[in-house]
Amino acid sequence: MLLPARWLAARSAWSFSAATAPPCLLHSFGKLFASLADSDLVLGPTEDGGYYLIGCRRFDPGLFDNVAWSTAQVFAQTQANAERLGYRIAVLPPWFDLDAWKDVERLLAEARQGTRLPEHLAAFLKKLESGGWACQRARPAGC
Numbered sequence: 001m002l003l004p005a006r007w008l009a010a011r012s013a014w015s016f017s018a019a020t021a022p023p024c025l026l027h028s029f030g031k032l033f034a035s036l037a038d039s040d041l042v043l044g045p046t047e048d049g050g051y052y053l054i055g056c057r058r059f060d061p062g063l064f065d066n067v068a069w070s071t072a073q074v075f076a077q078t079q080a081n082a083e084r085l086g087y088r089i090a091v092l093p094p095w096f097d098l099d100a101w102k103d104v105e106r107l108l109a110e111a112r113q114g115t116r117l118p119e120h121l122a123a124f125l126k127k128l129e130s131g132g133w134a135c136q137r138a139r140p141a142g143c
Helices: 005-009 022-036 076-086 100-112 120-128
Strands: 014-017 043-047 053-058 087-090
Touching: 014 120, 022 043, 022 053, 053 076, 076 087, 076 100
Parallel strands: 043 087
Antiparallel strands: 014 053, 043 053
């Protein structure tokens, strides 16, 4: 999903986050806005080559030129475009997406080790893990 360039250009600063990487957001938004004080662009890379968060103080439509969306090159291509455009770039710590069932299992393990999750996600995972949903590991597509 890309927003119209005119809309982005009209804003002095904007940010978006990926819905598939919600756990990282609790600690990332503070870092995002702190980084925007000294940077034109802030990216939070995902382990699969994309990014879970992007924040920008100025927009040039060329930022997204020739980005092969939904591939392992999204982060690198966006970063290369930003460098070509002269952006000052800050990169946040990497995180993982929730794209597959194995990622949900990883998130559950992270939560058991103390990773703080958004309240609604923690409640959902608790119910999921306790078997309170008609959802089984063998059939994650039905969740």
